[in-house]
Amino acid sequence: MTAEELNVDVAVAGGGMAGLSAALAAGEGGARVAVLEKGAEPGGSARLSGGLLWTEPTPERLAERNPHGDPELGRALVGDYEDAVAWLRDRGVEMSERLTELFGTGEGHRLGPDMPTVVDLLAERARASGAEVRCGVRVTELVRDDDGGVAGVRATGPDGELAVRAPAVVLATGGFQANVELLTRYVTRYADLLYVRSNPGSTGDGLTIGLAAGAATSRGLHAFYGHLLPAPPARVTPDRYIALTQYYSVHSVLVNVRGDRFVDESIADEYSAQALAREPHALGFILLDAVAAERVSDPPAPRFPPLDRLEQSEQAGGIVLRAETLDALADQIDGVGGNGLRSVLTLEEYNRRVVEDPRRLPVPRTARRRALDQPPFTAVPVKPAITFTEGGLRIDASARVLDRDLRAIPGLFAAGADGGGVFYEHYAGGLALATVFGRRAGRGAALHAGSTTEVRA
Numbered sequence: 001m002t003a004e005e006l007n008v009d010v011a012v013a014g015g016g017m018a019g020l021s022a023a024l025a026a027g028e029g030g031a032r033v034a035v036l037e038k039g040a041e042p043g044g045s046a047r048l049s050g051g052l053l054w055t056e057p058t059p060e061r062l063a064e065r066n067p068h069g070d071p072e073l074g075r076a077l078v079g080d081y082e083d084a085v086a087w088l089r090d091r092g093v094e095m096s097e098r099l100t101e102l103f104g105t106g107e108g109h110r111l112g113p114d115m116p117t118v119v120d121l122l123a124e125r126a127r128a129s130g131a132e133v134r135c136g137v138r139v140t141e142l143v144r145d146d147d148g149g150v151a152g153v154r155a156t157g158p159d160g161e162l163a164v165r166a167p168a169v170v171l172a173t174g175g176f177q178a179n180v181e182l183l184t185r186y187v188t189r190y191a192d193l194l195y196v197r198s199n200p201g202s203t204g205d206g207l208t209i210g211l212a213a214g215a216a217t218s219r220g221l222h223a224f225y226g227h228l229l230p231a232p233p234a235r236v237t238p239d240r241y242i243a244l245t246q247y248y249s250v251h252s253v254l255v256n257v258r259g260d261r262f263v264d265e266s267i268a269d270e271y272s273a274q275a276l277a278r279e280p281h282a283l284g285f286i287l288l289d290a291v292a293a294e295r296v297s298d299p300p301a302p303r304f305p306p307l308d309r310l311e312q313s314e315q316a317g318g319i320v321l322r323a324e325t326l327d328a329l330a331d332q333i334d335g336v337g338g339n340g341l342r343s344v345l346t347l348e349e350y351n352r353r354v355v356e357d358p359r360r361l362p363v364p365r366t367a368r369r370r371a372l373d374q375p376p377f378t379a380v381p382v383k384p385a386i387t388f389t390e391g392g393l394r395i396d397a398s399a400r401v402l403d404r405d406l407r408a409i410p411g412l413f414a415a416g417a418d419g420g421g422v423f424y425e426h427y428a429g430g431l432a433l434a435t436v437f438g439r440r441a442g443r444g445a446a447l448h449a450g451s452t453t454e455v456r457a
Helices: 017-028 044-048 059-065 071-090 115-128 180-186 205-212 247-251 269-276 309-315 326-334 340-356 430-448
Strands: 004-007 010-013 033-037 052-055 099-102 106-112 132-135 138-144 150-157 160-165 168-171 224-230 253-256 284-288 321-323 377-389 400-402 408-414
Touching: 010 017, 010 150, 010 205, 010 430, 017 033, 017 044, 017 115, 017 168, 017 430, 033 115, 033 150, 033 160, 044 115, 044 430, 052 071, 052 099, 052 430, 059 071, 071 106, 071 430, 106 115, 115 132, 138 205, 150 168, 150 408, 168 205, 168 430, 180 377, 205 408, 224 269, 247 269, 253 269, 253 340, 269 377, 284 340, 309 377, 321 326, 326 340, 326 377, 408 430
Parallel strands: 004 160, 010 033, 010 168, 033 132, 168 408
Antiparallel strands: 052 106, 099 106, 138 150, 150 160, 224 377, 253 284, 284 377, 321 377, 400 408
């Protein structure tokens, strides 16, 4: 059976926020573009997100939040952020006024009225710029020319094989969080026990294709952005990802299934999620006293409504344990697979040391240092949920994919979660990451293809 052939200047693998930004930027630069999206509709994980387009206001702030990220890529993210905001606004994307103190010191905007509307608008704009957007199409292989440069991609779709000839390719497939094999290799032996809090189509296609073409990997292949969610039997569905996220965990003590603390819970819920992913069976227990429990409804950021996340967990079938005494709480923890006695002893030791001498805590606590000793007490069994992987293909600030000798592979670009190394165990905005590097990749791909000599702001 003869494969269908398509001739374009730029092929974009993936139609999420990064892929659509790349396609629109390349199309506005004069390139003929094909977007190949594996899912049934464009949008990827962005379609499921809360819509915050944010990052840190300065490279220095980003380095404080994310000290082990690639500094060159961090400067690109922060330096292009304001242009990316203006670019989206000029293309009709609605957004809130500027929001400050997001997750500490971050700044940004909430896109709206909702993310499905935003990604559908960007797909429409990409088509208007001349891009062909095909859904249900999975890119399987990069095609190279005799000189080692990009010559196109091979893909499969509902009508069979598709051969796309293109001198430039952008990989924007969304990371590898839905690929248990890759997660087991790079992230945790308990990969099959994690929730996937994102698009199920992000199975590492970009990483696999890039590696086969000789690309280098970034640092931080073990790292991911995610959150703690109520453990089974909770029913975790895409429409409840945000409602079930236990953002308040920064006020808690978190123990593993053995009853031991293992992470500084006060840093961030997403930081605790990564640590728990490597603990036995990726199962933990959030421990709260009455004062900490008052924070369970705190909005994660401005313009998010307050929501009782313990109530949301119970409505989803999750377990919330409550008791007037720690001894009674220990019995309940034993009943759901934890070590109740050890959990209570850990909390009591924490309470003593955090008051008497926090420096003597076996696991440090850098913020929110108070004893959790006011009844009633609560315990919530939780599991990590992964939203996107932070490691991926190694790229430079122009979003060019680098080979193992750190030379750019001619015509190959990556953006969003496929371009790794911007974040390392910490996080400062996924939509900003996708938009900034999507635009850089799209513009660079159009220039490489020779379809333009300048691009629009």
